[in-house]
């Protein structure tokens with residue numbers, strides 16, 4: 001096995017791991033132990049990958065060996081026993097689901113079909129910021145909240161064609177959805193004794209964690225069922241815009257897929273779309289804005305680019321984005337330094353394998369530390385911590401789409417994020433319009449040095465404190 005810190009009997013390294021920022025802690029360990037670090041977390045054998053070269057070995061050379069997922073109590077329950085995509089083991093059913101989602105749910109043409117939804121919602125957010133900037137000039141606007149609200153509204157419309165208005169009945173529905181989602185995220189990151197010490201599962205029952213998990217599952221299940229029933233209601237009529245639920249139900253009814261899709265498969269996939277799709281894009285925009293506030297030269301360049309390209313048109317449309325190479329570089333640079341999922345989603349080996357000269361047994365959990373790889377000086381040269389979008393215009397061209405292992409915010413290989421195009425469309429359109437429409441300042445009494453880079457623990461790496469900035473409308 002690769003080297004790693006010495007652990008204690010029975011619990012291994014469990015107590016040594018810093019749960020507040022595991023990606024940072026694992027990166028520090030890699031400075032001592034090298035590109036492959038071994039850990040023992042309870043009964044689980046874990047190997048952490050911290051360089052582009054090793055990531056390529058795992059996600060390309062030996063992708064087939066390393067493309068399963070470990071199971072945990074929380075994931076099993078919320079994924080309808082692995083009937084989803086993100087947490088399913090690598091088997092025939094997963095392969096069919098992945099193909100189906102690539103072809104029917106996240107293809108370029110499907111992503112394109114939701115363009116009006118994205119443009120409409122981004123325009124609404126810009127209007128809202130604009131109103132708030134006019135009414136109380138120097139009051140800071142909570143961009144973190146606005147971005148979360150934007151991405152969850154977009155995802156709800158893409159997934160099941162519903163727009164949750166703020167306030168009124170829609171407001172109640174929206175907060176129900178949001179609190180269910182928050183609880184699901186909490187369940188994914190909660191410590192279940194049974195995951196590490198199977199004989200101690202009773203502790204999870206006694207602590208109430210299993211009860212919380214079951215409650216969350218039942219509430220989300222009822223929510224999905226309501227949406228399914230609404231879509232199956234014959235009086236619903238034909239909708240102008242086909243949503244993901246419509247597509248899945250057609251496949252379910254038509255039996256055109258090789259696996260017999262059940263309603264549980266559909267519910268499990270919806271869970272992935274909500275969990276994977278809502279806050280990852282919001283986090284990417286918030287980190288981009290944070291870096292730009294800390295780097296006024298880059299902010300100036302990005303604003304100049306978008307304002308020159310768009311002129312007095314009033315809104316950046318999706319087709320305009322192709323004319324904004326600097327903006328695209330800002331997004332890549334942000335995803336390099338603060339990938340929304342810093343440790344991607346853990347993988348599990350299906351058979352013994354030699355990796356970097358070490359013997360990795362079957363059923364080893366693999367964490368690919370994309371956050372560490374983004375700061376590897378071998379790949380990124382001197383000062384990898386520096387925010388410098390210009391680096392993407394020098395030397396070899398590097399993209400985020402899974403072919404360049406020094407930049408893998410969406411993963412790579414068989415488990416790559418299937419919704420990468422949808423995610424980039426959300427992020428680039430929102431950011432471009434925020435930069436086009438407003439000049440941004442720190443709240444009175446603060447400077448950009450006061451902006452912290454602290455993160456919240458979780459699968460998605462959010463900024464710990466909300467990003468609140470003062471917006472002044474740019475006169476076109």
Ligand code: HEM
Pocket residue numbers: 085086087098272273274276277278280281284339340341344345346408409410411412413414415416417418419420422423424427
């Ligand atoms: C900036 C936004 C996003 C980022 C950074 C991101 C990142 C990721 C990463 C790192 C993985 C794991 C890849 C691996 O294991 O190699 C993943 C998987 C996945 N993502 Fe995304 N994602 C984003 C947006 C979305 C959206 C919008 C959706 C759905 C609407 C989505 C759905 C999924 C699904 C279903 C998987 C599981 C794929 C599999 O296991 O085969 N993601 N994503």
